[in-house]
Amino acid sequence: MREVYLAENLGFCYGVKRAIQLAEDSVTPQSRSYTLGPIIHNPQMVARLAEEGIGKIETLDEIAQGTVIVRSHGVGPHVYEKIEAKGLNLVDATCPHVRKAQNAARQLSDDGCQVVIVGDKNHPEVRSILEWAGEGAVAVDTEEEAAGLPMYGRLGIVSQTTFSGARFKKIVSVLLDKSSDVRIIRTICTATDLRQSAAVKLAGEVELMIVVGGKNSANTTKLAQLCSEKCKTYHIETAAEVCDEWFATIKKIGITAGASTPDWIIKEVYEKCQKK
Ligand code: SF4
Missing domain, CATH: 3.40.50.11270 (Rossmann fold)
Incomplete structure (x- = not known):
């Protein structure tokens, strides 16, 4: 069974x-x-x-x-x-968590801080936070990028809401050397961390993981990457992509989905896997 x-x-x-x-x-x-x-x-x-x-x-x-x-x-x-x-x-x-990050960036800038956003500068959310922070704000998403920044008088740090908590800590530890007056506002939302830890836990307990969500969704792709470190993983957008061959010798299947995957698609995938 x-x-x-x-x-x-x-x-x-x-x-x-x-x-x-x-x-x-x-x-x-x-x-x-x-x-x-x-x-x-x-x-x-x-x-x-x-x-x-x-x-x-x-x-x-x-x-x-x-x-x-x-x-x-x-x-x-x-x-x-x-x-x-x-x-x-x-x-x-605008998600209220994103609004909080935008307001925090604006406030830090008004308080005379150089604003650094820890996040992907090409992501629309980070671009919006950069704009609220005003001219001169920068975004970094690696420790190397953070290390390359100059020294600042006052430094204010906020995060992309979907940034990994662990990576944020590492990057902030580098930024702490960039000023003697640093303010940190941790604007990370828990939705991403919760989905990632639940996916990794399940991937460790099953033989096959199916990750459902847009191929253009960064958070779904990340889930697929994390699951693939634990077991065989397929990233699909719809139930139509579920293949018979995947199940030949498999008894335990896990399903997860990104934050942008509708319930009806998850249900269709679940039902199709049950019938295989
Ligand atoms: S992951 Fe969802 S809840 Fe969290 S900030 Fe983004 S939109 Fe809001």
């Missing part, structure tokens, strides 16, 4: 659930809604929202009217200014 287990923490986090709910609530017969960038890194969810009347734009220049949904990653102040200047409706789905 085959056993299929779900990780204790998996799928949508609070911020993503909230953003999707706000997006769905924004649809009215009178006005079209558009997310600024994909609302989450999951093509199936983006397609489902499109069917509900929620489109996607990459820049505000693409529309002259309607409702703009700012996604959970947040945006910089100039985007709010442009939305207002164009007379567009705003639905702000």
Whole structure:
């Protein structure tokens, strides 16, 4: 008899659930809604929202009217200014944890600190925090990058919300040598750590892990990488990718999913694995 287990923490986090709910609530017969960038890194969810009347734009220049949904990653102040200047409706789905990091960066900057964000500078959330911190703020995501920074008078540190707690500590220990006046605001959200530790635990107990989520989702890809260090792992987007051959000699299967993977896709994968 085959056993299929779900990780204790998996799928949508609070911020993503909230953003999707706000997006769905924004649809009215009178006005079209558009997310600024994909609302989450999951093509199936983006397609489902499109069917509900929620489109996607990459820049505000693409529309002259309607409702703009700012996604959970947040945006910089100039985007709010442009939305207002164009007379567009705003639905702000910035995750409250991201908002906290944005506000912290702005506050540190106002207090005269050089702001350093520990996070991936190419991630939209970090780009938004950089903008709130104002000119001169920098982002680093390795100890080497941190070591390469100059000495500062006052230094203020915040983190990308999804950054690993362990790596944050290591990078902060390097940054502590960059100033004698350092303020640290640890703006890490627990959703990522909880999903990662639950996935690693389950991967250590089963023979095969299936990680469900967008191939373009950084947090899902990270889950797959962590699981693959423990057992054979497949990263799939939908139940259609589940293959018979995977199960030939396997008795115990584990399933996890990234913070941007909808419940209905996890359920389909679970049910398909049970039937194999
Ligand atoms: S991972 Fe955390 S910070 Fe990011 S959207 Fe989800 S709840 Fe918010």
